[in-house]
Amino acid sequence: MTNETIVTAAMLAIGDELLSGRTKDKNIGHLADLLLMSGIDLKEVRIVADDEDAIVAALNALRPAYDYVFTSGGIGPTHDDITADAIAKAFGVPCEHDALAMQLMGEMYQRRGMEFTEARQRMARMPVGAAHIANPVSTAPGFVIGNVYVMAGVPQVFQAMLDNVIPTLRVGTRMxxxxxxxxxxxxxxxxxxxxxxxxxxxxxxxxxxxxxxxxxxxxxxxxxxxxxxxxxxxxxxxxxxxxxxxxxxxxxxxxxx
Amino acid sequence: MTNETIVTAAMLAIGDELLSGRTKDKNIGHLADLLLMSGIDLKEVRIVADDEDAIVAALNALRPAYDYVFTSGGIGPTHDDITADAIAKAFGVPCEHDALAMQLMGEMYQRRGMEFTEARQRMARMPVGAAHIANPVSTAPGFVIGNVYVMAGVPQVFQAMLDNVIPTLRVGTRMxxxxxxxxxxxxxxxxxxxxxxxxxxxxxxxxxxxxxxxxxxxxxxxxxxxxxxxxxxxxxxxxxxxxxxxxxxxxxxxxxx
CATH class of the missing domain: 3.30.1370 (Ribosomal Protein S8; Chain: A, domain 1)
Incomplete structure (x- = not known):
């Protein structure tokens, strides 16, 4: 008889560059460290390519199996950043330009005297019903939908987003x-x-x-x-x-x- | 019309220490580098704990989906090294002390004047029907069964085993x-x-x-x-x-x- 509480998590790291060896992942170890300290058990990690079917399949395997799923990568402004669309597809909801994200980013680019290009506007797209994860480094927000936390792949941005997420999570008895x-x-x-x-x-x-x-x-x-x-x-x-x-x-x- | 050949692979990294952040994985990036150079497409990586059910489930998801599966970790002499048993279970075959592995390791320990303890003998266990992967660093062999290559987690040993494996693989058109x-x-x-x-x-x-x-x-x-x-x-x-x-x-x- 114990009154231990167990809270579990999985990570899905997304990006061709992780599978080609070009980028050596730094986010998995960082997430593992923070979850251990917080009292959340990281049980599984998957790395998949920037491929919609692969992302959807992995996400839909992980999200019912664990309390939380954290993703990294593929939420930038270029054509190979397809994570937001894939997450929306996994949840069966549309992926649209989020009004608040458009406003935040529009203001930021205006302050910096930079054009809010169509490519940059892509970073304001998220599944309908998602809530923001603040990005103090470069403004474009991550998002949470259901039990899935969608964050950037660049380690500085991933870590800053995660720092905003961790205090909001339910935690278990610390290991x-x-x-x-x-x-x-x-x-x-x-x-x-x-x-x-x-x-x-x-x-x-x-x-x-x-x-x-x-x-x-x-x-x-x-x-x-x-x-x-x-x-x-x-x-x-x-x-x-x-x-x-x-x-x-x-x-x-x-x-x- | 092209006559490209595509050969695919997945990796399964096994070990609680990878999920607790204690060990930052070095084998995934190394494997990714070597496969890219060789002409094999690494399509997916999973990290699971030293947990039989988790290993069996991941292995049986990966091995029909890709040409090759490479595993790292959990083939040492301690109680938490359960990979050989889990692989045997996934293939539905017994896990037994391999005669040739017992001989190789017995001779090595005799040369070094060390006792071939029961724990050390655990490292000679492998699924029935498996073939050896030579281990020039510390003798205890890895093994291959079906399309699954089972290697050590210690990076020096993983890399030495992989060097013996790569030349034996079918490769595709190099990317x-x-x-x-x-x-x-x-x-x-x-x-x-x-x-x-x-x-x-x-x-x-x-x-x-x-x-x-x-x-x-x-x-x-x-x-x-x-x-x-x-x-x-x-x-x-x-x-x-x-x-x-x-x-x-x-x-x-x-x-x-």
């Missing part, structure tokens, strides 16, 4: 975690660590191998939604590392003598 | 690309660029905004599977940029005089 550096590889710790995991089912223990120089070491991370069980499991992990250290020291001594 | 630096934002180029795209349907023209300091600039990338149409579209893009430059210079001059 706590503690990381323990382990000088031994996973082959040494695998069996005892599995036993610790088994005796602490209320925690989730992950081990992350690192390969530096010629050998593996590990970072062991104990996660739980409450402090006490996390500390208890972490204590056993530390004891396990110490026991392996002692055993290895003895081995070396007997080899030398 | 050529040329990148053109554009000092203007997408709002300036959106309309003329859409017209160029429309008149060059055999190319795929992408524009990638960058936000540096206080203003946007763009990288315009023209892609095609043959040189001539790519060059023709690129030439029009360069002419478009020059026309915008001249128009802006005139504007500034008339403002000053």
């Amino acid at each position: 706590l975690s503690t990381a323990i550096a382990c000088p031994f590889g996973e082959g040494d710790i695998g069996t005892p660590l599995a036993a610790i995991q088994k005796s602490h089912p209320e925690t989730s223990i992950g081990s992350y191998p690192r390969y530096v120089g010629q050998s593996f070491s590990t970072e062991i991370v104990v996660r739980a939604r409450a402090q006490a069980p996390m500390e208890a499991a972490a204590e056993e992990v530390r004891a396990m590392i110490e026991a392996i250290r002692i055993a290895k020291t003895k081995e070396n001594h007997s080899a030398e003598t | 050529l690309s040329t990148a053109i630096a554009c000092p203007f934002g997408e709002g300036d180029i959106g309309t003329p660029l859409a017209a160029i795209q429309k008149s060059h349907p055999e190319t795929s023209i992408g524009s990638y905004p960058r936000y540096v300091g206080q203003s946007f600039s763009t990288e315009i990338v023209v892609r095609a599977r043959a040189q001539a149409p790519m060059e023709a579209a690129a030439e029009e893009v360069r002419a478009m940029i020059e026309a915008i430059r001249i128009a802006k210079t005139k504007e500034n001059h008339s403002a000053e005089t």
Whole structure:
């Protein structure tokens, strides 16, 4: 019996450039960090091309499966920015120039002495019924419709939009975690660590191998939604590392003598 | 009429650490780069947790949809490494200790004077019927079953395994690309660029905004599977940029005089 609340999320990153390797995504890791801190569990990420069918299919698979879906990319002024249309299609509503977005952007371009071109007006298009996500960097808003938050792909703009979104979300019991550096590889710790995991089912223990120089070491991370069980499991992990250290020291001594 | 060959791929990156932000994925971008160079179109990426149901569902969605599926992560010796079992389940075959893998790894640990623990033996488990993917870094092999290539998550090992896989794959007509630096934002180029795209349907023209300091600039990338149409579209893009430059210079001059 616990009174934990779990809130889940998925991300859909949109853009040919992510799949061609031209752009190395920076938004997934940033969203993952912020959701973890906020108490929302990121459960799945998908990356798809600027392709309407692919976007619609991914979105309609993700939005009923998770509490929130966050998208990045494809809401700019060029012909390859088709996200707003694809989201509208997924929701079965028209995609139209939003009056408030037109006004905000029109004023901004006027202040800057720039023409509010047809291409720029494309950035004011959104599914009918969507609400704005403010964009303090470059004005053109993202939008939210249903449980889907549609944001820019440029990392500075994505992050600024996300900062406006996070405080409005329902959050769950935050996942706590503690990381323990382990000088031994996973082959040494695998069996005892599995036993610790088994005796602490209320925690989730992950081990992350690192390969530096010629050998593996590990970072062991104990996660739980409450402090006490996390500390208890972490204590056993530390004891396990110490026991392996002692055993290895003895081995070396007997080899030398 | 063309005689282009298209070969498609998807990636499934597996690991809680990717969704918690603890590890920023490096394998997706690397795979994307290599596939592009090789002539294989990466069409979709999914990231899921170390969760059997999630892995099975994603794999069984991806493997009939694309020519190849590449997975990363979750094939180590610890309890949270469940990829081999999940892949076996997706294919409906048992997951067993592979005799050749047991022999290779047994010999390696003997050479190094290390115990071939039960945990280490876990890394020799693979779906019945799978073939090895050699691992020159740390011996424990990845494996291929059907059209699914199962590789480690540690980037050095993933990359070494992939180097062994790529030469064995069927490839398509390579996608050529040329990148053109554009000092203007997408709002300036959106309309003329859409017209160029429309008149060059055999190319795929992408524009990638960058936000540096206080203003946007763009990288315009023209892609095609043959040189001539790519060059023709690129030439029009360069002419478009020059026309915008001249128009802006005139504007500034008339403002000053």
